[in-house]
Amino acid sequence: MTQTSGGSKIAVIAGAGPAGLTAALELLRRSNIQPLVFETDVQVGGISKTVNYRGNRMDLGGHRFFSKSDWVMRWWQDILPIDSDEVDVNEPLRISYQHDSRELVPARRTPSSPDAVLLVRNRLSRIFYRRRFFDYPLKLNAGTIGNMGFLETLKVGLSYGQARAAPRRPERSLEDFFVNRFGERLYRTFFKDYTEKVWGVPCTEISAEWGAQRIKGLSVTRAVAHALATQFRSNADTAQKQTETSLIERFLYPKLGPGQMWEEVAGLVRGRGGEIHLAHSVIGLERNGAQVTAAIVRDESCGSVRVVPCDFFVSTMPVKHLTSMLRPTDDHVVRVAGNLPYRDFMTAGLLLDRMRLRGKGTRANGMPPDNWIYIQEPDVRIGRLQVFNNWSPSMVANADSIWLGLEYFCRAGDDLWSMQDAQFVDFAARELEKIGMIDQRDVLDGTVVRVPRAYPAYFGEYREFDRVRAFLDSFTNLYPVGRNGMHRYNNQDHSMLAANAAVTAMINSGAGKSEIWEINTEDDYHESVERVA
Ligand SMILES: Cc1cc2nc3c(=O)[nH]c(=O)nc-3n(C[C@H](O)[C@H](O)[C@H](O)COP(=O)(O)OP(=O)(O)OC[C@H]3O[C@@H](n4cnc5c(N)ncnc54)[C@H](O)[C@@H]3O)c2cc1C
Numbered sequence: 001m002t003q004t005s006g007g008s009k010i011a012v013i014a015g016a017g018p019a020g021l022t023a024a025l026e027l028l029r030r031s032n033i034q035p036l037v038f039e040t041d042v043q044v045g046g047i048s049k050t051v052n053y054r055g056n057r058m059d060l061g062g063h064r065f066f067s068k069s070d071w072v073m074r075w076w077q078d079i080l081p082i083d084s085d086e087v088d089v090n091e092p093l094r095i096s097y098q099h100d101s102r103e104l105v106p107a108r109r110t111p112s113s114p115d116a117v118l119l120v121r122n123r124l125s126r127i128f129y130r131r132r133f134f135d136y137p138l139k140l141n142a143g144t145i146g147n148m149g150f151l152e153t154l155k156v157g158l159s160y161g162q163a164r165a166a167p168r169r170p171e172r173s174l175e176d177f178f179v180n181r182f183g184e185r186l187y188r189t190f191f192k193d194y195t196e197k198v199w200g201v202p203c204t205e206i207s208a209e210w211g212a213q214r215i216k217g218l219s220v221t222r223a224v225a226h227a228l229a230t231q232f233r234s235n236a237d238t239a240q241k242q243t244e245t246s247l248i249e250r251f252l253y254p255k256l257g258p259g260q261m262w263e264e265v266a267g268l269v270r271g272r273g274g275e276i277h278l279a280h281s282v283i284g285l286e287r288n289g290a291q292v293t294a295a296i297v298r299d300e301s302c303g304s305v306r307v308v309p310c311d312f313f314v315s316t317m318p319v320k321h322l323t324s325m326l327r328p329t330d331d332h333v334v335r336v337a338g339n340l341p342y343r344d345f346m347t348a349g350l351l352l353d354r355m356r357l358r359g360k361g362t363r364a365n366g367m368p369p370d371n372w373i374y375i376q377e378p379d380v381r382i383g384r385l386q387v388f389n390n391w392s393p394s395m396v397a398n399a400d401s402i403w404l405g406l407e408y409f410c411r412a413g414d415d416l417w418s419m420q421d422a423q424f425v426d427f428a429a430r431e432l433e434k435i436g437m438i439d440q441r442d443v444l445d446g447t448v449v450r451v452p453r454a455y456p457a458y459f460g461e462y463r464e465f466d467r468v469r470a471f472l473d474s475f476t477n478l479y480p481v482g483r484n485g486m487h488r489y490n491n492q493d494h495s496m497l498a499a500n501a502a503v504t505a506m507i508n509s510g511a512g513k514s515e516i517w518e519i520n521t522e523d524d525y526h527e528s529v530e531r532v533a
Helices: 017-029 069-080 140-150 149-167 174-182 185-197 209-212 220-232 238-246 258-271 319-325 331-338 420-432 458-473 492-507 512-520
Strands: 008-014 034-039 050-053 055-061 094-099 102-106 119-121 125-129 132-135 252-256 275-278 281-286 291-299 305-309 312-315 343-350 370-374 382-385 404-409 445-454 478-479
Touching: 008 305, 017 055, 017 258, 017 492, 034 492, 050 258, 050 445, 055 343, 055 404, 055 445, 069 102, 069 258, 069 492, 094 252, 102 140, 119 185, 125 185, 132 140, 140 209, 140 252, 149 185, 149 209, 174 209, 185 370, 185 404, 209 252, 238 512, 252 258, 275 343, 281 319, 291 420, 312 404, 312 492, 319 458, 331 458, 343 420
Parallel strands: 008 034, 008 312, 034 275, 125 370, 312 478
Antiparallel strands: 050 055, 094 102, 119 252, 125 132, 281 291, 291 305, 343 404, 343 445, 370 382, 382 404
């Protein structure tokens, strides 16, 4: 076994995102295994990093900090305490996220600096369609009926009735799944285009099981029941109002964006003697039978390559890369891993001094109150709009400016991905102007961030993923964890839980290793890209 001069074993960790850094910190806290982290990027955080553009901060996707796991919620607060200005530290704090809600007792800890805190944010996100705002999740209320028009609402109702009376059987595709639950018309209005924009494949090619797994708790019957109940409820029912207030979705958010959490964690890892090498990629692995014996690492700043011996190898890099580095002899494994599908993602950051929106909650400069807005308009390619000011006012250098993220789901190498940055900023601004949200002349500055493999997808070769998993499991000291590391639609908390379970298994000579794959197999909440969810 490899040992440091101090006699401890070495874990090489590929990637300094949430999974890699959680593994590193937990190894240092709970064992004498020495973590050596190698990260291709020049900063930590992975997809959960904060990009700083001239003092304006971007969050690639809008990362809500919420978990069903007490361990994760405590872990985060241990790194960044909740801002005491935001809460009464003597009272439990109720936060909620999609179908779940929980109480927290904020830790009484003085932050290391005024900025090193978690904010408590209320969620507001709406759908923009036909140049109007619809509630999200979609509600059957006067606003929706007014926006759709009485006749269209009637047609939606009839189509729903038809779908209930004669559902599509067998239910094979995601389209069948949607139509059976919402009717053809509502599906075509609100679900089809957006889902296809996100995944880049027709709903007819996505399996119905995927819908069943991802889209729980949504039904028209429930929406109608809720709408009726709301109509008949007395306005004076204050107890009910209080309940509703407590059900407003609230989540935690680092004051300087999600990457702040991971920059703090990186500081702790280094403080405890762990190593994090930025701009260093793992480009190959050496193996001896069922053991990974060393990682081959390239320094991206000068191109030099070295061999780093290890006792354990923790991978958060894409499964397809990991598998090819292990050189399987089974062609089937090579084919499945090599063809695992992904969806890529691009964000244009736009700085403006005003927008053209009006209505409830909109600021004098036209900035909407939303954290993000789903753009349903079929005549533009933008999928979602982030309003970074509303995630944390500290995301913006000048409080009077509006700092937006225009998100596009795409494929690396396609026409969007290949545009020059300046051309893409211009294209994105023109799209927002086209749907009446801004005047392009009000754009002060802009930038572009590309995120390859933002979404590990569950189509095509993924159906045979078990073959790849069995191959990876055959290595006794290999721990694939995290989102792309396990080809799982993981949120940060799932990635962290997998990393923590890997640390436990490393400490316990591999016991519990296979259970790592059980994490995030039945949760029903995920990032908001699944507006359909
Ligand atoms: C649009 C969007 C919205 C999201 N919203 C939320 C949300 O609201 N809440 C939430 O909790 N989560 C959210 N997520 C998910 C969250 O971003 C991920 O779960 C999390 O970042 C995964 O952490 P990870 O460490 O597993 O992987 P990553 O963040 O992907 O980190 C992996 C790291 O490994 C590095 N790497 C890869 N290959 C190599 C190599 N060969 N050598 C060295 N380094 C390598 C990469 O550069 C990267 O830094 C969202 C994701 C997206 C795309």
